[in-house]
Amino acid sequence: xxxxKEVNENSEKLSLVGQDITxxxxxxxxxxxxxxxxxSYNQLQNIDGIRKFVGLRELVLxxxxxxxxxxxxxxxxxxxxxxxxxxxxxxxxxxVLSSFFVQDFYIV
Numbered sequence: 001x002x003x004x005k006e007v008n009e010n011s012e013k014l015s016l017v018g019q020d021i022t023x024x025x026x027x028x029x030x031x032x033x034x035x036x037x038x039x040s041y042n043q044l045q046n047i048d049g050i051r052k053f054v055g056l057r058e059l060v061l062x063x064x065x066x067x068x069x070x071x072x073x074x075x076x077x078x079x080x081x082x083x084x085x086x087x088x089x090x091x092x093x094x095x096v097l098s099s100f101f102v103q104d105f106y107i108v
Contacts, residue, residue: 027052
């Protein structure tokens with residue numbers, strides 16, 4: 001089971017690449033300090049815990065199992081880069097971003 005206790009105060013990055021995570025519904029108490037979150041190469045189907053990462057500037061969710069039925073991006077006021085390469089979706093609704101990367105759509 002995934003467990004994040006706290007984030008090093010000097011670190012603005014959290015990488016949980018390739019951890020076979022299926023749901024991201026937890027957040028460390030210092031989640032607001034994270035500016036870059038990489039959850040690539042997991043089995044994510046939902047990202048409910050993302051809403052606590054209010055300071056995010058970059059969110060990488062490549063190579064997961066996210067679909068428009070499960071993918072709901074909460075308001076993240078500082079987010080300027082969202083990468084969703086190699087997921088499963090029909091429709092993506094999200095705030096205006098300075099960078100938005102999506103390739104290899106899988107229509108389900």
